Amino acid sequence: MPLDRKIAHINLTTGDIDVKSIPLNVRKQFIGGRGLDAYLLYNYARKGVDPLGPENPLIISAGLLTATCASATARTHVMAKSPLTGLLGSTNMGGFFAPELAWAGFHHLVITGKADKPVYLFIHNGNIEIRDASGLWGKTTTDTQWAVREELGDDEVKSLVIGPAGENLVRFANVMTGIKNSGGRTGMGCVMGAKNLKAVAARGTLDIKIAHPMDALEYNKRFIDQITSAKVNQTQGTLGTPFIWGATNCWGGLRTRNFQYNQLEYADDIEPERLDEIATETIGPHHMTGCFACQVHCRAQYKIPSGPYAGKYDEGPEYTSLGAFGAEPGCTSAETVLTGNHLVNQFGMDNLETGSMIAWAMELYEEGILTEKHTDGLDLRFGNDAVLLEMVERICYRKGWLGDTLADGGIPAAEKIGKNSFDYLIQVKGMNNLHSDERATPALALNIATASRGSDHLRSRPAIDLYHLPEGVLRKIYGTPIPYDGPLSSEHTSYEGKAWMVFWQENCYMAVDCLGICKYHTTFLGATLPNFEDWPKVIYYNTGLEFTPEELWTVAERCNMIERMYNIREGLSRNDLKKGDTLNHRYFDEPCKRGAPDVIGMCIDREQFEKMLDEFYDYKGLDKNGKPKAATLKRLGLDREPSRLL
Amino acid sequence: METSGKVLTIDHEKCTGCRLCELVCAVKHDGVSNPMRSRIRVMKWEAEGLYIPMSCQQCEDAPCLKACPVKAISRNASFERVEIDYDLCIGCRTCVSVCPFGAMSFNPVEKKVFKCDLCDGDPQCVRFCEVKAVDYVDAADVSLKKKKAAAHRISVAGKEAASLHAAL
Amino acid sequence: MPLENTKQSAAEALRQTRTFGKVRCHNPSCMGRIQPEPGARLVKCPTCGMEYRLYWVSPTLPRIRGPVWDVNREIAEKTFAEKQAVTKPTAGKMKGK
Structure with missing residues (x-):
């Protein structure tokens, strides 16, 4: 059919x-x-x-x-x-x-x-x-x-x-x-x-035909069992993505106070377990909800327990709202997190970027680069909950000089604010980083530096690198569907083999995004979740299209390459701080001063980072400047783009 | 008698609103994905996060069965279900009108009414619902779980009252 | 196309490596397996000395809720002073700590 x-x-x-x-x-x-x-x-x-x-x-x-x-x-x-x-x-x-x-x-x-x-x-x-x-x-x-x-x-x-x-x-x-x-x-x-x-x-009420319905049904059961039996998804289904925030805050990978610290200490009131209690108190014991046909149900429902928005219904918060209204501005109140989450949802603005922009402005204010004149009198210090929420509204409605300035995004705002404000902006390609601190994790640093849409964890992050999995397990994952016998290190601070892991994840995440599958259903937070070997079956039973795992890998490479070609056409170049595959100087020269014991004082080694980036380019078939080689384009069938086939 | 027959039960408080039940129901019966063809539908009030799955109750004294002008609807004792004989059905949709639960649906493509048939004893909605908002249990035990949950609530309330009393 | 469907994929085969009832120490250079008493609220890592508060997702699935903050702060300050005394540390040069 x-x-x-x-x-x-x-x-x-x-x-x-x-x-x-x-x-x-x-x-x-x-x-x-x-x-x-x-x-x-x-x-x-x-x-x-x-x-x-x-x-x-x-x-x-x-x-x-x-x-x-x-x-x-x-x-x-x-x-x-x-x-x-x-x-x-x-x-x-x-x-x-x-x-x-x-x-x-x-x-x-x-x-x-x-x-x-x-x-x-x-x-x-x-x-x-x-x-x-x-x-x-x-x-x-x-x-x-x-x-x-x-x-x-x-x-x-x-x-x-x-x-x-x-x-x-x-x-x-x-x-x-x-x-x-x-x-x-x-x-x-x-x-x-x-x-x-x-x-x-x-x-719509039109049929979507299923090529082999009974096989699809049976395989779906097997697929779901694989997914819901994973510990990570059981935790996710109980606490939602805040559980990742909690773990990250514990080990010291949380970007806090605009990248000054790696941990929000004494944050008990916004720990996932506390948020779960609030959801239970305001909604009931069954307060988790899910997306279409998903059994992980990772999204909490809640009502704001107190404050000016008390009683308002919303869902989440996710990791990023905890970052945006918790660690980044240095706030530790559940009411603030749940209210901030509600405001960005209602206004329709990115919680991640919003929180990061405000936290950046807070540091600029504490450093004297922004003054009360710029803030229209707001005392924009870290930990000022009321001012944080006021700024959310000012950005949305472009109110006041600062609200209007921040609404234009990081790089234009830095140009307008001037002085050395850009040095404090934790961004890649003009987009703020996830509220995570990658100074102790070279693989994760490479991931955000090279992500195609600007700093981002959902494009190529080998999150399981933090689990110190035995090398044999890593080889089993990262050695399929394309054989790989180079180095692979279980040590998260190592630079060995990380370029391959990031390359592998980049293809894995591209494939799920093409298929429309959620990333919690693949090798992202759990090592035992489906990937290239599993997808050909789901695709075949449902659509009748035949792919081998290797073919899916090549499709993913091709799609990633066309994204890169697009970026290059719009001016991406390797070392451009505003449009390149590189990181804010703080990653390299400013060790984290406060936070979790183990990662305190860590930095990325610039020389080793560049070497890792070279390796990554090599796997992708790019030259030293990050541009695709002619042979790569030919191999991926992209040498005649734009082809305008539909 | 080995069993007293099984019934489909719905505990809407557990429902996460994902609608996987709708998907697998349509695939199982019609081989396609289309919620319009599903025998079970999740009714939603998103603004307050309320989700309620609705399906046929297989009524003992079924209005659809009584109202059918051509006696196309009958009770099948072996599956404890109310079923439609499509050789007799004239597609008048009287059953749709009289069903108090909206559980009798109409398929505008094939011009047929349709309803839950409990998948001949292995309901797929139940098989795929991990939170067991939809379950398939012995009719004799249908209220046991509710009894236990209610008993637990009473016990908790009792303890809270006792501690309040002690604090006074 | 009769699809090969009986063989386990890499992901499915790895399912047997899952362990229950344990947590990994959240100190990244330690990551030792800690087996708390069932239902315990607190646990101390026998390898590195970090102390954690626990939450139980299910009776066989414990999770680290967070560090015991005072202990965390104390170890952090001590470690930072030690690291500052040596040299500017970078990731990858901390092996064998």
């Missing part, structure tokens, strides 16, 4: 809509989801396009396996040129939107142009309608979704929306769906805002 899935090109300026089938040869090369998005971006975004201009294509997609009988394949991927970094914009989110889009008849949308007034798209069983959104403009993310349902008279409509932050062109505005599922990174909500596109609503 041939796989017939659709892509729609939608022009908001002209109202033209063009629907095409996705050819199988394109599927074979780029699979779907993020990989196919990257192909589309490379093909449809002209070099140097204005990220906020009508020409910037906004690409929204479901993974190849989304809405098939494969668990936890609910991921939506969104791409465009990033208004935050000027490079690849790319974000991935869970929830229920992507499957609904698939049942509504589409797997990829390419949205260009700009509407002359606020609009939203309604996608329903093969039809696409551009509708007036004047009445939705100004609404929060959840109010927008409920208003769309009311207008359409259908409670089952799932929408991907922006909040006020996206409308106000905050450069790190989210796209969101549900209560808190966010595509947070690289400012895709800002791109929507610039297009006057408030929401994309989907509702």
Whole structure:
């Protein structure tokens, strides 16, 4: 049974809509989801396009396996040129939107142009309608979704929306769906805002054919057992992603007070177990929820227990909200974390970037680079909870000089603030780092330095490097599907073999993003979760497409390469502090002064880091400057791009 | 008698709202992914985080069975279920109208009504629901778990009251 | 295509390496296995001396909730002073500590 899935090109300026089938040869090369998005971006975004201009294509997609009988394949991927970094914009989110889009008849949308007034798209069983959104403009993310349902008279409509932050062109505005599922990174909500596109609503009752339904059903059971039996997912299903924050804070890998410390001490009130108690007290014993067809249920439900927002319902917080409203600004109050999480969810802005920007400003304030004149009188010191929450609102609505400045993102803000403020900005390629401190972990440092969308842990982080797994176990994981017999070290502070681990993870995460699978279902936090050898079965039973593990690896390499080609076209170069594969100087020359005993005082060795980067480039088939070699492009079939096949 | 028959039970408090039950139900019965074809549907109030799976209760005195003008609906004792004979069914959807739970659905593609058939004794929704918001238990024990949970709540409340009393 | 489906994948084969009832010491250069008493709230790493507060996800799945903060601070300050006394340490040069 041939796989017939659709892509729609939608022009908001002209109202033209063009629907095409996705050819199988394109599927074979780029699979779907993020990989196919990257192909589309490379093909449809002209070099140097204005990220906020009508020409910037906004690409929204479901993974190849989304809405098939494969668990936890609910991921939506969104791409465009990033208004935050000027490079690849790319974000991935869970929830229920992507499957609904698939049942509504589409797997990829390419949205260009700009509407002359606020609009939203309604996608329903093969039809696409551009509708007036004047009445939705100004609404929060959840109010927008409920208003769309009311207008359409259908409670089952799932929408991907922006909040006020996206409308106000905050450069790190989210796209969101549900209560808190966010595509947070690289400012895709800002791109929507610039297009006057408030929401994309989907509702579908079309069949997604399953190639071998009974095999798919049985294999899904086996796949789920493998996933839910992992200790990491049992913990995740009880405490959610805060459990990672707790562990990270314990071992000293937590970026605290804008990278000054590696640990938020005495943070008992915001430990995952405490948050779990609050969720139990305000919701009940069964307070965990999940994305479509996922049995890990890693998302907590809660009501804010106290303060001005007491009683408000929300979900999460995730690791990043604990970083943004906990460790980074140096706050230790659950009320602050839960309120901050609620505000960013309602405003539709990236919690990670928001927290990092405010923490950066806090350090600048304590250093005297920012003064009360800049802050309009706010006492922007670390640990000032009220000012932290006030700043969230000021950024969203661009209120005051500082709110407006920070809303433009790190590099433009540093240029505006001047002095040596840029030296304090913990970013790669213009995007702030996850709230983690990689000074003791070379593999993780290489990961954030080379991630294609700017500093990021979900592109290539070998998180299991911290587990000191026996070499035999590491060889079993990192030696398939492509044989590898180079060095592999169980020691997290070593530089040996780490380039290969990062390269392997980069391909692994690309593959799951193409398939639409969540990263908690692969080799990310747990060493025993499915990867290249398992996926060919899920793909075959569900879609009938045949891939070997080696072929999937090559597809992932190809998709990663086209992302890199895109970045190079937009100006990426190896040592550029603002657009390169390198790290803030603090990683190399400023040992952490306070925090967990073991990693205190550690730094990355610049020489060894550069050597590791050379090795990484070599595995990827790049030259010393990080540019793809001609032979690599030929091997991956990318020597004739852009090919414009769909 | 070996068993008193098994019934599908739903404990909505445990439901995480993931809708895997809908997915596997449609795949098992129709070989496709499409919640519209699922016999079990999770009703949601997202704004307050409330999720309630709804399916056929296999009523003893079933309104659909009584209302069917062509007697196409009958009770199958061996599976303890209410079932449709598609050779007799005329597709009038009277059963859809009278079902008090909305558990009788209509498939607009094949123009057929459909409902839960307990997968002939191995309900896939139950098999895939790890939190057991949907379960398949002996009819005789249907309220035992609830009794125990309620008893536990009473006991906790009792202890709290006692400690309050002691503190006074 | 009749798919090879009976053989275990690498990930499935690694499932047997899972251990229950234990935690790994969260001191990254230690990472020793600690086997707490079932239900224990506190545990001390026999290898490196760090002290932790525990949480039980399930009766066989303990988890480190966090360090005992005062002990953590004390060891941290001592270690930092020692490290400063030697040389500027970088990752990778700390082996064998």
